[in-house]
Amino acid sequence: MRAAIGLWRWRHNPLCRTTDLVEAWVALTAVLLLCLAVPLAGWAAGTSADASLQRSAQAQQRERVPTVARVVRPADTGEARPSGQRTVETSGERRLRPAVVASWTAPDGTPRTGTVTTRRELADPGDHFPLWTDRTGRAVTPPMHPETARTHALIAGLTVALLSGLLVESARRMVVHRLTRRRYARLDRAWAEVGPDWGRTGTGS
Incomplete structure (x- = not known):
């Protein structure tokens, strides 16, 4: 979240690394998905389940x-x-x-x-x-009562929204984990280059 908030501030920051920008964009995308796509997925799943269950309840009312x-x-x-x-x-x-x-x-x-x-x-x-x-x-x-069908549909919608949110957060954490490993790898390579001369007089001159 802090990476997404600081995205605008980092645009012209000379200390900003490419991985920092990628992490910020990933965080911002995750926030947008959690706020927009996840509720929409839950609503769509609940609406579809409700329509199907209501048809089933009406059929049972006719047949029983x-x-x-x-x-x-x-x-x-x-x-x-x-x-x-x-x-x-x-x-x-x-x-x-x-x-x-x-x-x-x-x-x-x-x-x-x-x-x-x-x-x-x-x-x-x-x-x-x-x-x-x-x-x-x-x-x-x-036969199934319409209110029971509606309750089952609500549970289905909430379940889909929860699973979608977990999927988005898991993907974000996976990307951040890979970016962190890449940073550490770059730091290790940089330290391997300057480490032997660290602290010596005239190093880099």
Whole structure:
């Protein structure tokens, strides 16, 4: 940052090295990217994600139908589970949302029975609970809420902006590191030339 601020002052400074000017321009470019390009990238990513998620949420709203299911009995251990592959997460979810055999009516009016999950306080036989199905009557997860889609899009935009900022700063640090190594290399060469005569009377005369 100081290099960018001092860029104007260094233009006619005889002590200014080429690497100093390069470092200043790199710093100034990084500042402009962080202030302009990074927010724009985050906004573009968030807007694109929001549009895609909103379309998905609207499609789910059209394709999924709410109904009311009735608990027939608790699901047996060997019965097919609605969550598919068993993992630590699904095991924990089943403790909070136990699997039950329930009956409901499909959108076409036909009765259906299957294994689904519900809240523990609604897991007794005869209890009724809300259930979402697709157009064929198969139990599915509830459709995504528009606000949930917007939240996911916001997170996506912030993530892209953060990653873009880290990329810009990493590139700036890499360039500065190489410039610093080049300065040290030049100093070593200069010292190797004048070092043996350093402090001797008449040196350079």
